[in-house]
Amino acid sequence: MRATADIDARLFDGQSSRPRPVTLTIDGDTVELRDRDGDTPAEQLPRGALDWQEPLGGGHRSAMLPGGRRCEFATGAALDRFLRACGHRETAVTRWQRSALFAFAALLLVLAGLIAAYRWLLPAAAEGLAALVPEHSLQALDRELLASLHTSEVLAPSRLSSATVDGMTRLGRGLLASHPGTSLHIRSAPNIGANAFALPGGSIVLTDGLLELADDGREVAAVISHELGHAQARHGLRQLLQASIVAVTIGLWSGDFDSVLTLAGTVLVGASYSRAFEYEADALAADHLTRAGLPPSTLASILARLATAGGGDGPRYLSSHPPTPERIRRLRAMDASGQRESDG
Template identity: 45%
Template sequence: MAGQASVEGRLFDGQSSRPTPVRLTVTGTGVDVVWLDGSDARERYVLDALSWHEPLGATRRLDLPDGRVCEVPKGAALSQFLAACGHRERAITVWQGSGLRVLIALMVLAVVGFAGYRWGVPLAAKWIAQALPDSAVEMIDKQFMVSLDKIDFLKPTQLSDEQQADLRAAIAPLMAARERQIPVTLHFRSAPQVGANAFALPGGTVVVTDELVKLAQTPEHVAAVVAHELGHVRHRHGLRNVVQASILAAVVTVWTGDASALATAGASVLLNSAYSRDFEREADDYGADLLKKTHQSPMLLAEMLDALTRQAIEEGDLTEDEADGHWSDYVASHPPTPERIERLRRASEQ
C-alpha cells in the first residue's frame, strides 16, 4: 500500500440521473466514500469489492458492490489513487496507453485482414462449394432457371432445330474431354436484354443466348465460349462467388453496424470484384486446355472475346479505355480484354 490518497468524482445511485459529488479516500485496506454535499453518511468498501473499468474518454468508471457507479476524471490524482489502492492495469489497458503498441496492433490487424480477404475467404468459399453435393447445387440451378423464365429475363430460343443440333455437335467433344464429369445441362435462350452472352449457373447449367450465336462466325466459336463456361462449372465459381459475397457482406455489416446501408452492398461488390477477375482467368485457362485437348485452338475464344468487345464499343456500351481496362480494372468483374486475348494467344502457341 502506498499510503492515503484521495480523488473526487460523481456518484450515480442507479435511482436517479442526478450525480452526487463524492470524495474517495484510501484508508488502510479499504476506500472511504464521503458525500461532499452531506446528503449521506461516510461509507467504507474493501478494495477487493471495487471494480474498475477500462479508461474511456476523460473519465474512469468504478463499480461499487451495491450497484452504484462512480465516475472519476482521469489525471494525476486518479493515478496516485490507483497506485495507493495497489491496482494493477490489465495488459490491454497498458497496450492502449502506448502509441507505438497501438500502431503495431493496427498494422498486425491490417495484415491479418488483408490475408483473410485475399486468401482466407477464397479458401473457405472453395471448401464450402466443393463440399456441397451435386444434387443440392443442381436444385439451386433449377429454381434459378424457373425464376429467370418467369420474369422474362430469358425467352424461348429462336434457333432452328438444325442450328441447335450443329451447336451441340460442336460442343459435345468439349463435354467429353472434361476430367470431372459434373452434370452439365445446356440451354439456348433468346435474351434481348442481355445480348450476346453465355453464363454458367452454380450447378452446371450453361445458358447460351441466340445473340451470341448470331455474333459467332462458326459453331466452333460458340463452343469455345462454352469451354470457358465449363471452367466456371468445373471450379464452381458461381457458388463460390455467392459464398464469398455472403462472407464479405457479413464482415462489412459487422464493421459498419448497418446491414441496410448502401455502403455495405457497395463495399461488398468492390471487395469481391478481384475474386471475379481471378475466376475469369481460371475459366479462360481451363477453356484453353479443353480446346487443345480436342485439337482446337484457344484463339477461337480470343476471337470471340474480341468480337464481343467490338460489338459493345459499337453499341456504346463500352468505351475504348474501358475495354483496355485503363481506368476500371479495379471494379471490373472481368480482366481487360487485351490481357485475356494475350493469355489465350500464348496458350495456343505452347
C-alpha cells in the same frame, strides 16, 4: 503536501440492485466514504483498498471496495484529479485506449484484417465449402435459378431460327457428352446482350446475342468450353459463396433456395471473375478444344474480336469475362505449344 480530492459516485453494496449516492474524499493515505443521504455513518478506508478496474467505455469507471462492494464514477476531470490524488497509475492498455494514435493504429489494424480476410480467408473458405456441396444439390439449384431468371424476364426463349438453335444444341451435346450433369441452354436475353455464363450445377447458358456475334460454330465451341471450365472448377459456386457465404451454405444444405435465388441470379449472371479464375477456365477450355480437334487460339480469336468491338453487345460479355491481352497471349501460346508437340 498531502493530496486531497473528492468525487461523487454510485455505490453498489452487493445486496441491493439499487445504487446509493456517495461521496469519496481522499486525504493523504485515507479515503472517507460518505453516504450523501446521511443515513449511513462515514467509513474510513485505506487508499490501497480501492481496486481500480480497467475502463470499459460508456463514460464510467469502477473501483472495487472491501466486502464485494463496487463504486461507479463518471469519467471526466473530477475523476482524473481523484486518481492523481490516489497515486493511481494507469496501465499501458488504458493509456493506449486514450491515445488518438492508438485509436488510429487500431483502426488501421482492423481494416487490414478485414482486407486480408476478404482477400485470402473468404476465398479459401468458399473453395473448401464449394467442394463439399453435393452434385444433386447444385443441379437442383440450377433448375431453380433458370426458372427464376425466366420469371424475372432476364432470360426468355431463344428468338433464333429453330435450325440455328438445333445446330448449336447438337454442338453443345457433343462437347458436353463426357461431362455428366452438364447441359446447354440457348436463350434470348436483350438486357444482358451477347453473353454466356455457367450455373453452379453445370448448366451453361448462351444468349442469342453471342451466337449472332460468333463467326462460326468453332467459336461457339470455344465459348462453351470456357464456360465448362468455370463449371468444372466451381467458379460460380465459389463466387456465390463469397458473396453470401452463410446464407448460401444454409440454403444449399437445407434445400430452401428461396432465400438465395435473387442473390444467386445477380451474382452469377453479372459475375466478374478474377484473373486467376479466367486463367484456370482458359486452361481447361484449351484442353477441351484440343480433345475436340480444335486449336486453343479459337477462344483467343473471339476474345480479341470482342475486345475490339466498338459498340453493340460485345462489351457486355467482356464485362464478366475480361479478355486481357495476357489471356489472349497465353491461349495463343498454348496453341503454338501444342503445334510443336504434334510436329515433334
